[in-house]
Amino acid sequence: MMTFFRNFFPKRWLKRGALPLLGAIAVGLLLLPNLPLLGSQPAQAQRTFEGTPAAKPPYFDRLLSLIDQDGDRLMNIFKDIHQNPELAFMETRTAEIVAKELRSLGYEVKTGIGKTGVVGILRNGDGPKVMYRADMDALPMQETTGLPYASTQRVEMEDGSETYTMHSCGHDAHTTWMLGLAKAMVDLRSDWQGTLILVAQPAEEGVAGARAMVEDGLYTRHGVPVPDFLLGMHSAPGPTGLIASAPGIQTAGSDPIDILFKGVGGHGSSPHLAKDPILMAAHAITQYQTIVSRAVDPREAAVITVGSVQAGEANNVIPGEALLKLSLRWFKPEVRQTLIGGIQAINQSIARAYGMPEDQLPTLTTKGGTTPMVNDEAVIDRINPQLANLVGADRLIADFPGTTGSEDAHLLKGDNPNIQFGFVFVGVAEPALFARAKAEGKMVPFSNHNSNFQVDLNAIPFGTKVASVLTMELLQN
Numbered sequence: 001m002m003t004f005f006r007n008f009f010p011k012r013w014l015k016r017g018a019l020p021l022l023g024a025i026a027v028g029l030l031l032l033p034n035l036p037l038l039g040s041q042p043a044q045a046q047r048t049f050e051g052t053p054a055a056k057p058p059y060f061d062r063l064l065s066l067i068d069q070d071g072d073r074l075m076n077i078f079k080d081i082h083q084n085p086e087l088a089f090m091e092t093r094t095a096e097i098v099a100k101e102l103r104s105l106g107y108e109v110k111t112g113i114g115k116t117g118v119v120g121i122l123r124n125g126d127g128p129k130v131m132y133r134a135d136m137d138a139l140p141m142q143e144t145t146g147l148p149y150a151s152t153q154r155v156e157m158e159d160g161s162e163t164y165t166m167h168s169c170g171h172d173a174h175t176t177w178m179l180g181l182a183k184a185m186v187d188l189r190s191d192w193q194g195t196l197i198l199v200a201q202p203a204e205e206g207v208a209g210a211r212a213m214v215e216d217g218l219y220t221r222h223g224v225p226v227p228d229f230l231l232g233m234h235s236a237p238g239p240t241g242l243i244a245s246a247p248g249i250q251t252a253g254s255d256p257i258d259i260l261f262k263g264v265g266g267h268g269s270s271p272h273l274a275k276d277p278i279l280m281a282a283h284a285i286t287q288y289q290t291i292v293s294r295a296v297d298p299r300e301a302a303v304i305t306v307g308s309v310q311a312g313e314a315n316n317v318i319p320g321e322a323l324l325k326l327s328l329r330w331f332k333p334e335v336r337q338t339l340i341g342g343i344q345a346i347n348q349s350i351a352r353a354y355g356m357p358e359d360q361l362p363t364l365t366t367k368g369g370t371t372p373m374v375n376d377e378a379v380i381d382r383i384n385p386q387l388a389n390l391v392g393a394d395r396l397i398a399d400f401p402g403t404t405g406s407e408d409a410h411l412l413k414g415d416n417p418n419i420q421f422g423f424v425f426v427g428v429a430e431p432a433l434f435a436r437a438k439a440e441g442k443m444v445p446f447s448n449h450n451s452n453f454q455v456d457l458n459a460i461p462f463g464t465k466v467a468s469v470l471t472m473e474l475l476q477n
Helices: 002-008 019-030 060-069 071-083 092-104 171-187 209-215 277-295 333-353 377-391 409-413 432-439 459-474
Strands: 108-113 117-124 129-135 154-156 162-164 194-201 229-239 248-251 253-262 302-310 321-330 363-366 373-375 396-399 420-429
Touching: 060 071, 060 171, 060 459, 071 092, 071 171, 071 459, 092 108, 092 117, 092 171, 092 194, 117 171, 117 209, 129 171, 129 409, 129 459, 171 194, 171 229, 171 459, 194 209, 194 409, 209 409, 229 409, 229 459, 253 277, 253 333, 277 302, 277 321, 277 333, 302 333, 321 333, 333 363, 373 377, 373 409, 373 420, 377 396, 377 420, 377 459, 409 420, 420 459
Parallel strands: 129 194, 129 229, 229 420
Antiparallel strands: 108 117, 117 194, 154 162, 248 373, 253 321, 253 363, 302 321
């Protein structure tokens, strides 16, 4: 691990005795959405940007100044969205905020795409068409940050139950960055040409929202222009001021899968008269891991996580069904097939062993899913010199392996494979928190999907600047 950090950071940083803190920073920045720090290849040394930062374009300093002047508005929007989180495909309030802000800036606005998706279009003469995407949904978690603007919201689920909600993956920041970008691009309209398409996407957490927008006729029924470039960003628990922008695989393919074990219910005192689906499910949970350890090539990455087990209501009742909710992660289609095939085989063999008839074997239901997200090298090569101009070459990570986190932004391409794609990760954690984490023996202060996940308020204008710099670069003729 220490060799990793020595290869990753400039030598002058290490001479200052900053290695422990920088180690935390590196791991924090690489804890990408949905999170384990694993890749499709063995870990390799990470490099910061080694090219030459671009010469500042005439608009550059004015762009940064305009965003700083917009800081109060953006901060208020961020806090409002953070205090009022909404789950996947329920983002009606957030969508209304986005639509209202875009209309006030003169964008052509389309709503209700893929249920709650919003698109804003700003046409500015002939030139490239650039789509920038932000996701809006939150997670069913109770916030524990203690922030004065923390979420206390609860929402009713489809089954009638209630759950707390919070933005523990930074989508509130993503939406705010896009709205900051929207204003900056209007203010700098004389400095670019082409068409800007802003997409507020629902339901990233279930990797279903991008596909839903495309299937709802994003480019057909709703008449959104097919872009030349598609861009996106994601928060990561690295320090504010660091950016990761690299070519190649960034995140893994993902499949959310439900497994329903059927049994025969009965009295808890008489298990011999029942067929216990909880016991079947328990055996399956442990056996799933043998697929990864014994059926997948050790040189490949694969993950099977059981995130939910639902069965029964009473202590003394054997239920008739048990539901498992799985998340699969993979980089190669053949690995995906091995995982799904192995899960099916385990389920059926266990059920048959417990005497279930063929018409009562476990069912497997897939719910959306996404392919690995891959950055086009040409896009990264074009935007990185400007990003290095923004933060400095030694704060721009330009080479790292993909992680088993997942994303669906690239699925907005739909059936348009010629759209060029670029996605970057932005540190949003207050740097001082890393020193505290080190003192407590932690590598990072929090991770995505943690109840204490929080966005440094300084990351709101910073992320807006990142989004604006890379978008402006691609809208130059």
